[in-house]
Amino acid sequence: MEKTCYGDFEEKYREYYETAEIAILPVPYDGTSTWLKGADKGPQAILEASPNMEFYDIETDSEVYTHGIATLEPVTEDASPEAMAEEVERRVDAILADKKFPVLLGGEHSVSIGAFKAIAKHYDTFSILQLDAHSDMRDEYEGSPYNHACVMARGKEITESIAQVGIRSTASEEKHNIEPGRIFYAHEIKETGNSTWMYEVSQKLHDNVYITIDLDVLDPAYMPSTGTPEPDGLTYREILNFLKLINARHNIIGLDVVELCPNEVNKAPDFLAAKLIYQILSIRFKS
Numbered sequence: 001m002e003k004t005c006y007g008d009f010e011e012k013y014r015e016y017y018e019t020a021e022i023a024i025l026p027v028p029y030d031g032t033s034t035w036l037k038g039a040d041k042g043p044q045a046i047l048e049a050s051p052n053m054e055f056y057d058i059e060t061d062s063e064v065y066t067h068g069i070a071t072l073e074p075v076t077e078d079a080s081p082e083a084m085a086e087e088v089e090r091r092v093d094a095i096l097a098d099k100k101f102p103v104l105l106g107g108e109h110s111v112s113i114g115a116f117k118a119i120a121k122h123y124d125t126f127s128i129l130q131l132d133a134h135s136d137m138r139d140e141y142e143g144s145p146y147n148h149a150c151v152m153a154r155g156k157e158i159t160e161s162i163a164q165v166g167i168r169s170t171a172s173e174e175k176h177n178i179e180p181g182r183i184f185y186a187h188e189i190k191e192t193g194n195s196t197w198m199y200e201v202s203q204k205l206h207d208n209v210y211i212t213i214d215l216d217v218l219d220p221a222y223m224p225s226t227g228t229p230e231p232d233g234l235t236y237r238e239i240l241n242f243l244k245l246i247n248a249r250h251n252i253i254g255l256d257v258v259e260l261c262p263n264e265v266n267k268a269p270d271f272l273a274a275k276l277i278y279q280i281l282s283i284r285f286k287s
Contacts, residue, residue: 004044005071006274008051013065020068022281023100025091027075027111029084032147033227042260043074043105046277049270057282059240064282070100081110081146088114092254096122101284103277106258108227109136109148112212115256116158119210126208126253127161128152129201129246131239133216133230135167135183137174148259151212153177163204165189165242166217166234186232198245209250211243211280214259215273225269226259236272240279247283255280 005014006024017023026043033039055065072095077087088104092115095102104115109132119126130136130152137156141147145154156162156177168186170178182204189197216226219233246252260273 003071003073004047006047006050006069007053007055007065007278009055009065009069013068014070016068017070017072020070021101021285022067022069022103023095024069024071024103024105025075025095026071026105027084027088027107029075029078029107029111031078031084031108032081032110032142032144033108037227038261039106039108039227039259041262042107042258042273045260045262045270046105046257046274047071049267050274050278052271053275053278057279059279060282060286062282062286064278064285067285069281081144085110085114085117085146089117092118093121102254103281104256104258106256106260109151109212109214109258110146111258112151112256113146113154115254116155116210119254120158123208123253125161125206126159126210127163127205128155128159129205129209129211130155130162130164130214131166131211131217131234132164132214133166133168133186133233134214134228135164135170135174135178137177138171139177161204161206163201165201168232169230186234189234189238195241195245198242201242202246202249205246205250207251208253209246210254211246211252211256213255213257213276215257215269216259223269223272225261225263225266227261236276239276243280244283252284
């Protein structure tokens with residue numbers, strides 16, 4: 001089966017890893033999800049939707065694909081969440097060693113743990129910025145500390161500098177891991193009615209920032225195709241405006257977009273995920 005690449009760019013911009021500045025790493029893993037299954041189909045759905053975008057970005061007046069966006073072979077390790085995370089760590093470590101910007105396509109959220117560990121090998125100080133409906137701060141869940149419900153508890157072990165944005169679901173057993181000054185609940189964001197919360201998040205972050213986006217941070221009106229579509233989420237525009245500010249004030253060092261659970265009869269969420277990645281890259285690489 002022929003490999004699907006992110007974007008239908010000219011061959012010189014999508015096929016040559018050596019000259020590309022951006023590396024797309026699909027991680028089709030769905031081993032720990034607990035309700036709606038199908039996140040393992042997410043990376044392929046994003047890749048298949050991506051050629052349907054226009055590659056000129058209006059807001060940045062740029063064509064980020066000219067920086068080179070190479071799509072790598074997917075991570076196929078699925079013996080256990082721990083083994084998958086170890087393989088993701090190895091692959092992202094190699095991307096960073098080659099001075100590329102890593103973009104992971106999940107898969108469910110446990111795929112991010114390996115990326116966090118790889119980032120820590122290359123940056124002495126960095127922050128993890130989580131956009132998510134769920135706090136994901138359980139110590140373990142269903143017998144594994146590498147469950148998707150534990151991803152930020154593992155992240156906090158790697159760097160204490162985290163910020164959690166858009167949260168609207170948590171469990172009482174997570175509360176001991178949550179720092180009140182580093183969590184920004186969706187209802188509080190909406191009640192402010194302005195952008196002050198964005199600056200408050202920024203103040204919690206180091207210069208270097210790794211961004212992990214669980215697509216359920218979006219309201220289900222925009223993103224119904226997730227494993228747990230929590231109501232009252234953020235809008236696409238709120239997320240883009242926020243990440244513009246983060247990019248202006250920080251150095252974004254990597255990105256993952258996870259938890260797309262594709263629906264065969266509604267391709268719009270697949271396209272949204274592909275477009276969100278492209279617009280974030282356009283913001284990040286605008287000269």
